[in-house]
C-alpha cells in the first residue's frame with residue numbers, strides 16, 4: 063500500500079455533523095487509513111471526530127482522535143505533542159479544517175469585523191499554526207508532505223462571499239512558500255476543489271429540494287455532476303505518496319473542468 067506505516071494528521075476530519083455524512087477531511091482520513099497510514103483525526107467536533115476514528119479502527123486501521131480548535135495555539139501544540147507521544151513520528155499533514163457560517167456570506171461592508179477575523183483565524187491561520195508546529199516533527203521524522211485543502215474560490219469569487227476566497231488565495235501563497243522553504247525534505251501542495259457534495263452544506267433541504275439543488279449545480283460543470291469527497295481524497299493520497307515525488311508547490315484544481323470552461327455556446 064502507498065502510505066504503509068506513514069503517520070498522517072488530518073485537520074477538519076470529522077464526519078458531517080448531522081448523521082455522520084460525508085466530509086472531505088473524513089474521506090481523506092479513511093482513504094489514508096485504507097492505504098496503510100496511521101491517522102490522527104483532528105477536529106473541533108468531538109462526537110463526529112471520534113466517529114471518524116472509531117470507523118477507521120473498526121476497519122482494522124490505526125487512528126487517534128484529538129479534539130482541537132485550530133484557532134488555539136496551545137491546542138495545536140498539544141495535538142502535535144500527542145501525535146509524537148502516540149506514534150513517535152509524523153510524515154504527512156493535511157490542513158482541511160474550515161468554518162463557513164452563514165454570517166460570512168456578506169460583502170466587505172456588511173460582514174462584521176469579528177466574523178472576518180474569526181474566518182481568517184480558523185481557515186487561514188489554522189493552516190499556518192499546524193504547519194508551524196508540525197514541520198519540526200515532520201523534519202525529525204525524516205521528511206514528508208503537507209497538503210492544504212484550498213478551493214476554486216482562490217481563483218474565482220462568488221458575489222457577497224468576501225472573506226472565504228481571501229483565505230483560500232492566501233492558502234495557495236502559503237503552499238508555495240512552504241514548498242520552497244522546506245524542500246527537499248517536505249513537499250507541499252494544495253488541492254483546489256470546485257463544489258464537493260458534503261453533509262454539512264445540505265442543510266434542511268428535503269430529498270426533492272436536494273435533488274433540484276444538486277442538479278442545478280451539476281449543470282454548470284462540464285462533467286455534468288458534482289464531485290464526491292472520495293474524488294478529493296484520491297488526489298490527497300496521491301500527493302501524500304511517492305507517486306507524486308516530483309510535485310511540489312502546486313495548487314491543483316479538482317473541479318471537473320469548470321474553471322477552464324465558459325458558459326455561453328456559439
Ligand SMILES: NC(=O)c1ccc[n+]([C@@H]2O[C@H](COP(=O)([O-])OP(=O)(O)OC[C@H]3O[C@@H](n4cnc5c(N)ncnc54)[C@H](O)[C@@H]3O)[C@@H](O)[C@H]2O)c1
Pocket residue numbers: 073074075076077078084085086087104105106107130131132133157158159160161184211212213214254255256257258259260261262263
Ligand atoms: N465542500 C466543498 O464544496 C468545498 C469546496 C472547496 C473547498 N472546500 C474545502 O474543503 C475543506 C473541508 O470542508 P468540507 O467541505 O468537508 O466541510 P465540512 O464542514 O464537512 O468540514 C470542515 C470541518 O472543519 C471543522 N472545523 C471547523 N472549525 C474548526 C476549528 N476551529 N478547529 C478544528 N476544526 C474545525 C468542522 O467541524 C468540520 O468537521 C475546507 O477547507 C473547505 O474550505 C470544500
